[in-house]
Amino acid sequence: MHDIYWDNLGGDGNIDSAPEIKKAIEDSFESFDNWKADFKAACMSAKLSGWGVLVADQLYSGRLLNITTDEHHYGAIWGVGCKVDVKTGSDATDKKTETGKEQTNSNDTKSSGEAPKDNGNSGSNDLGLTSGLPGNYPSDVPQPKDAKCLGSLNSSEGTVVTFESTQSVKDILDFYKAEMKKNGYDLGEGGEVLMSDKGGIVGWKKGAKEVGLMLGVNDDKKNTSIVVTYK
Template sequence: MKKLLMLLLAFSFLALYGCGNKDENKEVKKDEKTTEQSKPDDVKNENTTAGDVKKDNSDPNGLGLTTGLPQDFPKDIPQPNNSTCNGFLSSSDGTVVTFESKDNLKSVVDFYRTNMEKNGYQKQEGNEYFENENGAMLGFKKSGKEAPREVGFLIGVNKENKITQIVITYK
């Protein structure tokens, strides 16, 4: 039940994130004489490391996200290539981290299938892979004494902005 709840939370988060404010990069009139191009308030570094959290606690989407990667982001879960981290949300049921990538859906899915297995994860029993032209859901589990962990991936395509959105959940 917790797995289903986390996947539903991640899916609803991705859906809400895709409906964000589309006026971010349009011209904003300051007064009648001058105009100014609004800029994103957080230019993201592609080499984000765990614990990189902005101090201003701004949340442009109003979803309660903290910007940057969480300090406990597992080293054995790879960050997607050509991506930026949008932020994370932690709860007692786990952590949800969101990314946007310029890579296409197929390359992101292939990246995670390959790299998660390399890092000792197995496909979760009962959680079949789901993939179509608009998105994919992947589930992995790692057993053992070191760091037993369940990881879920919800990957969607924003065709309007030509980006792939990745939501990673783990506990």
């Protein structure tokens, strides 16, 4: 797999030399360029503590997915990429998310998860994310306790917000389960995916709203990386 990847997808490889792989990518992402943008978004999240990987989801969707893993040798899934609206030329600077807000400790928010008001501060950090909590963060989705918001990324399929927290995966998961249930959300189809002490994925639905929570232990920083997605 590594040889196929580097020969056809990575570096200066020619994807046209592997038409079956190219067709599978185009079927899953509508175009090869869409896949590249999606993979870039996944890798931005992977910079927190892991790797970006292209996999085939044979259990649920039957399509290819860009995911991130918390550690290469363990391969515990904890994140998913999104299709990013990438613009070129003079519009390139517009590909970032909508204006973010100043980083805020989630202890300063209400228990309902109400987002802080805009204070006018925004900018892009070294992870390629727009700094601070986005203005469209749902009021009925809590922010993790004892956490710092690293930034957000807006895409055609929703918004990705990243945090890091000193709390354990279990404590964060228990908090979200209780708060999301209290705020009227139900567990999505499939419930928890590969949830362990190292991390995992869980999703909720409320009407047309979908919220995802991805957790992964960052052994280097001795904290937990958190990704909240919503659309």
